[in-house]
Amino acid sequence: xxxxxxxxxxxxxxxxxxxxxxxxxxxxxxxxxxxxxxxxxxxxxxxxxxxxxxxxxxxxxxxxxxxxxxxxxxxxxxxxxxxxxxxxxxxxxxxxxxxxxxxxxxxxxxxxxxxxxxxxxxxxxxxxxxxxxxxxxxxxxxxxxxxxxxxxxxxxxxxxxxxxxxxxxxxxxxxxxxxxxxxxxxxxxxxxxxxxxxxxxxxxxxxxxxxxxxxxxxxxxxxxxxxxxxxxxxxxxxxxxxxxxxxxxxxxxxxxxxxxxxxxxxxxxxxxxxxxxxxxxxxxxxxxxxxxxxxxxxxxxxxxxxxxxxxxxxxxxxxxxxxxxxxxxxxxxxxxxxxxxxxxxxxxxxxxxxxxxx
Ligand code: C2O
Numbered sequence: 493x494x495x496x497x498x499x500x501x502x503x504x505x506x507x508x509x510x511x512x513x514x515x516x517x518x519x520x521x522x523x524x525x526x527x528x529x530x531x532x533x534x535x536x537x538x539x540x541x542x543x544x545x546x547x548x549x550x551x552x553x554x555x556x557x558x559x560x561x562x563x564x565x566x567x568x569x570x571x572x573x574x575x576x577x578x579x580x581x582x583x584x585x586x587x588x589x590x591x592x593x594x595x596x597x598x599x600x601x602x603x604x605x606x607x608x609x610x611x612x613x614x615x616x617x618x619x620x621x622x623x624x625x626x627x628x629x630x631x632x633x634x635x636x637x638x639x640x641x642x643x644x645x646x647x648x649x650x651x652x653x654x655x656x657x658x659x660x661x662x663x664x665x666x667x668x669x670x671x672x673x674x675x676x677x678x679x680x681x682x683x684x685x686x687x688x689x690x691x692x693x694x695x696x697x698x699x700x701x702x703x704x705x706x707x708x709x710x711x712x713x714x715x716x717x718x719x720x721x722x723x724x725x726x727x728x729x730x731x732x733x734x735x736x737x738x739x740x741x742x743x744x745x746x747x748x749x750x751x752x753x754x755x756x757x758x759x760x761x762x763x764x765x766x767x768x769x770x771x772x773x774x775x776x777x778x779x780x781x782x783x784x785x786x787x788x789x790x791x792x793x794x795x796x797x798x799x800x801x802x803x804x805x806x807x808x809x810x811x812x813x814x815x816x817x818x819x820x821x822x823x824x825x826x827x828x829x830x831x832x833x834x835x836x837x838x839x840x841x842x843x844x845x846x847x848x849x850x
Pocket of ligand 1: 585589605614741
């Protein structure tokens with residue numbers, strides 16, 4: 493059963509009781525028993541943690557890349573009984589969005605996409621992913637890099653291709669299930685549903701800049717346009733995405749996923765399918781940038797500081813994760829709306845799409 497966090501008429505999502513609440517067909521389920529302590533603790537803000545700086549993936553030094561590679565090598569090698577393994581991180585994402593979790597007494601599975609939980613849930617997911625990597629590396633200052641795909645600069649190193657470090661087939665950051673046309677130097681096509689394109693790089697730079705502007709600056713005029721429509725306990729799927737969940741966030745997923753899958757894989761694997769996307773390490777760099785754009789939207793768009801939805805069902809909803817020690821922890825949406833309290837920030841990169849076009 494789920495831990496009931498809510499009372500009265502509230503339809504805030506209660507924290508799932510992982511790993512038990514996985515559905516009967518064992519879809520995307522987490523290991524049972526898992527390696528951590530029983531019980532779910534409530535998240536509290538870290539007190540003595542250094543602020544971690546998330547940097548653009550095209551500008552990392554060699555020593556950092558080595559560490560990142562080491563962390564993913566270890567993540568890949570962790571046993572299936574460990575919820576921190578890359579496979580289980582994939583399953584955890586799958587669980588929250590691919591018909592994995594059912595609330596007792598409710599007909600429909602939990603869905604964190606296509607609605608107002610998209611941004612906060614993924615912030616939580618990469619927060620814990622980052623804590624796990626930091627623990628593996630025994631480095632409190634370690635932060636995820638971001639894939640700077642909103643940067644259409646024509647000068648290398650490029651932000652708008654898959655970062656080189658994720659494209660080396662010998663690296664643990666590589667994933668075999670990708671589209672051939674998503675390999676650098678191909679520029680990301682934010683306006684595609686699948687794979688290859690015959691648009692030129694120059695065309696794509698202009699198109700991508702316009703799209704980023706139209707979605708994030710023009711399209712995100714109110715919290716509800718930006719975050720997406722309400723999703724409450726018992727709802728059937730998300731009712732409507734915020735303005736950049738589908739495009740460019742979703743189109744970039746689709747662009748990376750394979751068109752001709754390897755045997756045993758489906759078209760779109762890995763990045764293009766909910767159930768498998770978090771198996772590709774570039775997923776985390778993609779979501780770090782998605783999170784960064786949320787941050788930019790809040791603070792940098794002309795017109796001043798923007799705000800969050802204030803509906804209590806949004807603020808009080810809770811989600812369960814595995815922390816760096818594989819212990820269960822639940823987090824409220826209201827706890828992740830200010831990234832400073834989570835002790836990370838983003839190294840700045842130019843954002844000409846906000847005001848000056850190219
Ligand atoms: Cu849960 Cu980028 O998707």
